[in-house]
Amino acid sequence: MFKSIVLPATFPVLLLGVAGHAMADEGQWQPHQLPQLKSELKRIGITMPAEKLADLSKHPMSAIVSLGGCSASFVSPDGLVVTNHHCGYGAIQRNSTPEKNYIVDGFLAKTRAEELPGGPNTLVYVTEKVENVTDRVLKDLGANLTGRQRNEAISSRVKALIAECESDKAYRCSVPAFHRGLEYYRIKQLMIRDVRLVYAPSDKIGNFGGDIDNYEWPRQTGDYSFLRAYVGPDGRPADPSPNNVPYKSKDYLVVSAEGLKNGDPILLAGYPGRTSRYKLPSEIRFARDTDFPAKAATITADLAVIAEATKGNPAWDVRYASVAKSLNNVLKKTQGLMDGFARKDVAAIKDVQDAEFRAWYAKNGSGPQLLADLDAVIAADMALSREEAAYAEASHSDLLKSARTLYRLAQERQKPDAEREAGYQERDLSFIKARLTRLEQSFVPGVDQARYAAALNRYAKIDPKLRPQGLDALLPAANSLGSLYQSTELADTNKRLAWIGKDVDAFRASKDPFIVLAVRLNEVATNLDERRKEVDGNLDRTIPQYMAAVIAYKKSQGKPVYPDANSTLRVTFGTVAPYTPRDGLVKGPFTTVEGIVEKATDKDPFLVPAALTEAVKAKRYGVFKDPVLNTVPVNFLSSADTTGGNSGSAVMNKRGELVGLNFDSTYESITKDWYFDTAITRAIHVDIRYMLWVMKEVDHADNLLKEMTIKYPKK
Structure with a gap:
């Protein structure tokens, strides 16, 4: 199992160093970098040893998994996985029909036998080993190679490294580039192929607010679902079969219902997709002026065609529900990027930074x-x-x-x-x-x-x-x-x-x-x-x-040296925090179940299950009531550095216990993929207390509440 990384002797050590203090809350860190951030973790109140967070073979990192586009985590020894509702949407849609519409009605398997197949695209990846292979990818590449020859040489070496790693067919390996091709790491992941849908609330909860509230705050969305990983009787990954048994996850996260308050520290672990923090000003202008407007126009037109073509046909609408949801999400993010670039001239900021770099390079390059x-x-x-x-x-x-x-x-x-x-x-x-x-x-x-x-x-x-x-x-x-x-x-x-x-x-x-x-x-x-x-x-x-x-x-x-996100395991940290999007307006950091009832209408996407409304009006909050808010919190904000792919990421307290799931960012934060503004960048998380409250009071998922290890508040 991976515990540390030894760089090739020829590789520049500067890449792993972080001089001085990291910029507060910015950075999507590779786990092995965390011991160098001890002072930052201690500053915000994290009590878990940084060395433990750097070890993929130990809790909590061994419980963090990828779904191949979303993040998730094990929450029981029997392969129970928690992630976002929208990350499980494909499995929910796959099993839905107009007669049994699990998107609208929700789904709960009371027994293992009732769990539904997630489908061939629903996979769980458990990262077991990460090793630096930069030397093996880049060493002795001829200086006179054409671009194509160089590309093919690197590709050939990467494929050889992958083939070597996949001698055991239970594993899926990859060799992604870091720092835009300066480093290469080989990632070895156990690939579990039999993944089943266990529980998903109605989209009246899991997608409350829909595309209207997407990237918005305040937010009251219960964006969570549960899957289960299955393997063959021998404990190894196998094709879906009724003979398979639940995967015995080596570690799993303890769920804490004790809650958080404003200013509390959080850790967030997952598989962020792509960021572009090191792009040049010319690349930013191309994205802002050419690429993003064209993409937004295309998606807008495509969505209109889908809506018109499926109108009046419920079966077709179900078939294209996941497609439309994905397109709408990309569209809103693209529009948010364009609005963000218009609000703050990131290209101009990068112009200044680029000029300063070039002046430094003229003397030191x-x-x-x-x-x-x-x-x-x-x-x-x-x-x-x-x-x-x-x-x-x-x-x-x-x-x-x-x-x-x-x-x-x-x-x-x-x-x-x-x-x-x-x-x-x-x-x-x-x-x-x-x-x-x-x-x-x-x-x-x-x-x-x-x-x-x-x-x-x-x-x-x-x-x-x-x-x-x-x-x-x-x-x-x-x-x-x-x-x-x-x-x-x-x-x-x-x-x-x-x-x-x-x-x-x-x-x-x-x-x-x-x-x-x-x-x-x-x-x-x-x-x-x-x-x-x-x-x-x-x-x-x-x-x-x-x-x-x-x-x-x-x-x-003395500035942070972390690589752009590239769908590999990263850890970020921050605090529960409000923000001021514009003069005179302060938002956050918590929303509550009362906000759901206030937003409720008789039209989608603000429909509310009757059982939820009744529980709120009766104030049946039980142990999930926050002592300060005097009600059940739904979503909360943090200053953690996240992006697409972090959906479903475990949000942990200072002890590494699960307190929420990441699922979105505020609209003002969308440009963080290109430029991290500490004042307004906020991630949006589902509060675990709301999730547990819905499971108990609305959907009666008692079997899952018993399966998880839940730490309740002290009386």
Whole structure:
């Protein structure tokens, strides 16, 4: 098990050091960095030893898991996992029908036998080992390699490291880059494939406020659900089977119903997705002025098409519920980023920081060529990104994406496994099958046709100079798609899966219109892929040199040196804290169950279960009543540094006990992915007391309350 990390002798030690005090609450720290933050943890009141937090084999870190896009934690020795409602939404939707709509009504398995299959996309990853492999990835890469050659060399080494790690098929391994390619770590995770839905409250609780309240404060959302991890009788991961048994989690979190108050310290552990704290001013302006507006316009249009195409059909509405929810979340975040950039000129702030860095570099760096190369490769990256965005519009069809995946798999399977592109090796086959199978839960031919026709019309309005060369002549007309959807067999799951394993000649001989289209688009798509390799290889050559200089510069100022988030295990810390979004207005840090009743209407998303309203009016608060608020708290704010992927992250008190779940950020905080403003950046968490209160008073989930170890307040 992982306890510490020893760097290669050739690797710059400066990366792990943090000179002086870290900036308060900023930083998504790798666990092994925490012993260097002892003074910061002590300052805010954390009593857990930093060395314990750095050890993945020990509690509490051994209880923190990933769901492959969300975070979660074990809360019983029998593989019981708690996460957000929206993280379990796919499993909830998968098992819902218009007759048994678990989205609206909620679901509770009173016995293990009643637990429902989460589906092939619902997985639990338990991180067991992290090791620095930077030297093995980057050592002796030739200085004269082209960008593509460098990219392929790094990819080859990464694949070899993964294959070595996955000699035991129970594990899934990855080798992500840190500090934009300056460091590489190999992550070894136990991958549990049989995951079942145990309990989810009604979306009247789990999604109270819906998209209206998304990223807003005050908030009163019970965003939680429970899953259970199952393994074979031998204790090893296995495909779903009635013979499987609950996974015996080595450690699990004790749940504390004692609560928090304003100013109390918290720890937060999970798998944050992506941040861009070290982006250059030019990259920020590209995102602000070009990328984000285009993305927002596309998603807005796509959502309107889905709404119109599914209107009046409950079954179709259920099928696209998860798709629409995900798109709405991305849209709100994108709009929040644009609003945040308009409210505070982050690019101008970065201009000042960049100028100061360049002045320092002129005296301490290795010459001006690095910065000139840096600006050139970033410009090339942004230019190619616009063509890739245009191609995405031109191929915005689930059936076409499936056909493209299948054809690409056939092409890659002509090569030895080690030489295939990442994502198309034998290790990826189960994931490809899962994606192609999952489509049946979120796809209707008529809706897909409407979405694709609208996307083709949007593509036609893109400046021809920004479209991939040769693509226009290959595309179908938006008004002629009916014949494609009527003639294809790919809408049938079994026939779609039957294409796996067929050779390239079979695809080229096919008359299925979507297979034909995928083959026709292949040359353009491949050209984009090859150009992306060249650009990425040049980025991989230049950006790490820049990051080494930036880290040295920041260290000389005593500023924090943590890598951008990249979906790997991180720990953040902070305090329960209110904030002032604008002059004269103070928000937070707690909301209460009375706020739910105050917001209640007779329309979604502010519908409230009758049992909840009755319990509030009767003031049946029991041991979950906060002594200061004199009621049950619902959500609370903290100053912890979070982002997407932190959904479901365990929020722990100073002793490492579970006191909440992270699920959102305030609207003013959205730009924190690019710039962390300590004054207004706040994460939003479900208070564990509200979760336990709903389980007891509303949903009567007594079996789960008994299964968990809960520390109640002293009388």
